[in-house]
Amino acid sequence: MREAEVPSAAEQLTTIASGVADIVPAEALQRKLERGVPLTIKLGVDPTAPDLHLGHAVPLRKLRQFQDLGHEVVLIIGDFTALIGDPSGRSTTRPALTPEQVEANATTYIEQAFKILDPAHTVMRRNSEWLAPLGFADILRLTSQFTVARIMERDDFQKRYREGVGISLHELLYPMAQAYDSVAIASDVELGGTDQLFNLLAGRELMEKLGMEPQVCITLPLLEGTDGVQKMSKSYGNYIGLTDAADEMFGKAMSIPDVLMVKYYRLCAALKVTEVDRVEAGLLDGSLHPNAVKRRLAREIVSLYHSEEAAAQAEEAFDRVFKRHEVPDDIPEVVVEPSDPAHLPAVLKAAGLAPTTSEARRLIEGGAVRIDGEPVVLDAGVFDVPWSMLAGRVLQVGKRRFVRIRA
RNA sequence: GGGGGUGUGCCCGAGUGGCUAAAGGGGACGGGCUGUAAACCCGUUGGCUACGCCUACGAUGGUUCGAAUCCAUCCGCCCCCA
Numbered sequence: 001m002r003e004a005e006v007p008s009a010a011e012q013l014t015t016i017a018s019g020v021a022d023i024v025p026a027e028a029l030q031r032k033l034e035r036g037v038p039l040t041i042k043l044g045v046d047p048t049a050p051d052l053h054l055g056h057a058v059p060l061r062k063l064r065q066f067q068d069l070g071h072e073v074v075l076i077i078g079d080f081t082a083l084i085g086d087p088s089g090r091s092t093t094r095p096a097l098t099p100e101q102v103e104a105n106a107t108t109y110i111e112q113a114f115k116i117l118d119p120a121h122t123v124m125r126r127n128s129e130w131l132a133p134l135g136f137a138d139i140l141r142l143t144s145q146f147t148v149a150r151i152m153e154r155d156d157f158q159k160r161y162r163e164g165v166g167i168s169l170h171e172l173l174y175p176m177a178q179a180y181d182s183v184a185i186a187s188d189v190e191l192g193g194t195d196q197l198f199n200l201l202a203g204r205e206l207m208e209k210l211g212m213e214p215q216v217c218i219t220l221p222l223l224e225g226t227d228g229v230q231k232m233s234k235s236y237g238n239y240i241g242l243t244d245a246a247d248e249m250f251g252k253a254m255s256i257p258d259v260l261m262v263k264y265y266r267l268c269a270a271l272k273v274t275e276v277d278r279v280e281a282g283l284l285d286g287s288l289h290p291n292a293v294k295r296r297l298a299r300e301i302v303s304l305y306h307s308e309e310a311a312a313q314a315e316e317a318f319d320r321v322f323k324r325h326e327v328p329d330d331i332p333e334v335v336v337e338p339s340d341p342a343h344l345p346a347v348l349k350a351a352g353l354a355p356t357t358s359e360a361r362r363l364i365e366g367g368a369v370r371i372d373g374e375p376v377v378l379d380a381g382v383f384d385v386p387w388s389m390l391a392g393r394v395l396q397v398g399k400r401r402f403v404r405i406r407a
Numbered sequence: 408g409g410g411g412g413u414g415u416g417c418c419c420g421a422g423u424g425g426c427u428a429a430a431g432g433g434g435a436c437g438g439g440c441u442g443u444a445a446a447c448c449c450g451u452u453g454g455c456u457a458c459g460c461c462u463a464c465g466a467u468g469g470u471u472c473g474a475a476u477c478c479a480u481c482c483g484c485c486c487c488c489a
Contacts, residue, residue, distance in 0.1 A: 228444085228445090251443070254442085254443060254444080255443060255444070256444075257444055257445060258442095258444050258445065259444090259445080260444090261444090289442080290442070290444075291442040291444085292442090294442080294444075295442090318443085321443090322442095322443050323442090323443090343456050345456075346456065356453090356454065356455085357454085357455070357456075357457090358453075358454060358455070358457090359436090359451095359452085361457085362436090362437080362450095362451055362452075363436085363437065363451090365450090365451085366436090366437045366438065366450060366451060367437075367438055367450090368436085368437045368438070368451095381457090381458075383456075383457090384456085397437090398436080398437060398438095399437095399443065400443075
């Protein structure tokens with residue numbers, strides 16, 4: 001009875017191809033799908049960054065699509081390769097992690113990954129299972145499958161070599177190690193970011209040399225962060241975290257540039273491809289208002305990581321603050337040592353609304369501070385305010401920072 | 408091993424003795440407009456209960472009434488030759 005629900009290879013291909021950067025080679029994937037047997041889909045993750053965001057979620061979502069089409073996922077925790085450090089996109093040798101760090105990161109990774117993946121169709125493996133037991137002879141046999149010229153084709157290696165930046169010998173082995181993962185689990189398909197293409201192809205090549213059916217490589221585009229320019233990353237501060245609170249997540253999603261909306265729909269939401277196509281067309285011909293489209297996107301994302309109710313609440317809270325310019329309903333309360341008159345910059349600092357009193361002064365002078373929604377206007381050089389103006393009231397800085405003052 | 412260059416605020420980058428808390432740009436923040444998008448306009452961008460004081464131009468120590476600017480030593484980074 002399940003067979004009746006299984007979409008045709010062509011239909012599956014439409015879903016799989018949505019939003020991806022490349023499928024190498026696409027015909028091979030089609031052939032694999034046509035067999036009608038569940039495929040083994042591989043994703044290797046480096047347990048380097050503990051907190052996942054929507055950028056990390058992109059390949060995970062694609063895996064989930066595969067699962068929903070009836071395929072099996074093997075998630076490989078690169079606990080052994082983490083000791084090498086993936087040189088991809090790096091201009092210097094990556095610092096190796098300690099086994100403890102790797103373990104801790106792996107645990108949080110798995111926890112967050114299962115917000116997306118279907119546990120019933122996911123197998124978790126660690127690549128130390130098969131990489132650690134390899135002897136020197138095994139390594140020689142594996143390395144003999146690759147030529148230096150082939151490995152040095154990688155543009156990040158080339159760049160580093162040309163620029164005289166050191167490349168440790170063990171780094172050259174990274175692609176081979178990852179390739180061997182594919183051999184170990186006999187993957188049909190491996191996913192990765194566009195920067196992973198070389199490593200993915202190494203897997204394909206090694207499998208072929210060892211007489212196996214080679215995997216198909218699917219690359220996914222890098223996701224730009226909320227600033228719309230840099231790729232999403234914690235260090236750029238432009239990320240939407242998988243564990244962000246619903247309100248936060250909604251607000252961040254609303255702040256992405258319009259041009260990125262369709263990409264987010266494709267890569268970060270769980271809608272059917274036909275529905276995403278419809279939204280894209282609607283935006284193009286003007287029948288859908290961008291704001292409405294973005295709201296829906298924000299709701300979809302929050303629903304995925306929290307719930308539909310949470311999404312509805314987040315939208316309501318968003319409207320309250322940003323559309324109707326009202327005070328949100330749950331404002332953190334801060335206890336401030338009363339003084340009369342009160343030195344407003346000191347209060348702002350104490351309340352966590354400004355990092356320094358100097359900054360607080362600037363904000364006051366710039367008209368950024370409100371009490372119970374009313375802008376605070378003081379004479380130049382005056383920063384003292386009667387305590388009665390503050391006690392029990394809502395102190396606001398800018399559009400989104402609120403605090404209720406408690407004596 | 409030899410020769411040369413360079414180190415400024417979150418980032419890039421001017422500045423070669425006082426007019427420099429340090430031009431200009433980017434970013435960020437705030438205000439306006441708006442759909443918390445983009446674009447655009449304006450303001451702010453070291454600290455301090457503050458018409459003043461303190462700390463800042465890789466580090467330390469000097470010269471000077473006065474130094475980011477001159478000198479010495481040290482540290483970091485980069486380039487060329489071997």
